[in-house]
Amino acid sequence: MDIEAVRSFVRAAELGQLQHAADELGVTQQAVSKRITNLERKLDVKLFTRTARGVELTLDGQAFLPHARNIVTGVDRAITAIRPGSRALRIDVLGLRSAQAVVLHDYWRSHPGTDLDVVTLKADDPRAAVAAVQAGDVDASFRTITDPAALPRDVRMIPAFDSPLELLVGPRHPLASARTLTPSRLRRHRIWVPGIAPRSEWAEFYDQLTTAFDLRVDAAGPNFGNEVLQDVLADSADVATLVGARDRYIWPTSHDLRRIPIVNPMLAYPLSLIVPKTNPHPGLRAIINHLGSLPPLPGDAWLPSWATKRKP
Structure with missing residues (x-):
């Protein structure tokens, strides 16, 4: 009709x-x-x-x-x-408990009139997120193409913020009583990060991290979710994992899990925002300005190689 x-x-x-x-x-x-x-x-x-x-x-x-x-x-x-400009600003994050979602929630709390739609694309390959931005399915995506030369011409990638890492362990782990940890103290300990997807940005991150600090990152086994991972940590005397300092995790009080900051150097995961070069959603500029106002990392922080080549 x-x-x-x-x-x-x-x-x-x-x-x-x-x-x-x-x-x-x-x-x-x-x-x-x-x-x-x-x-x-x-x-x-x-x-x-x-x-x-x-x-x-x-x-x-x-x-x-x-x-x-x-x-x-x-x-x-x-x-x-x-229609961009008349609909909510749609931004892709890796998960609703991720650091990206936490930062967006902080922004929304200080700007409650913002019409914001936070979504999670079911894609491990960052190129799928780029395609979603190109197609207009999302207005921006917190993903990283580690080789900027591989970015399509109609999108750009801007630094968002860097997420410090913490070690998450159960009460029986030998490092559980530490208040802070240096990367050297993590050597020989099993750091379990199940389900690292091949060709994903975090696969390359962990490759560089293990090489730089001689760490033992174990990606074996399927990823059954944070709850199962936390159950394993609570019962284990030798398994730990890495989490972002801003990431939200909830576990039963009986688990008694410990989040321990890593320092000297601080280890950090660099987060980028992929946005269209032309006709971006009008609400994006305020989000980008907010990201730029977040406090920087200390000078001795470690970042993977692609982060040192990013241009703001």
């Missing part, structure tokens, strides 16, 4: 004259008349009776009008829902 024909019918019915409907819709009276005639032919009924004063609804027209209004309203809402 031609939505513009339905829209023309609704406005003509409400205004009582084809010319008034045409003026409001920005078309000629002949165009409105033709649209309505085609709609009547499609429905096989007469919707209007033409009079000297304009048009009057027939009984069929009266029955059709409320449904036609719903059609026009539904289409308008659907268009608004996907």
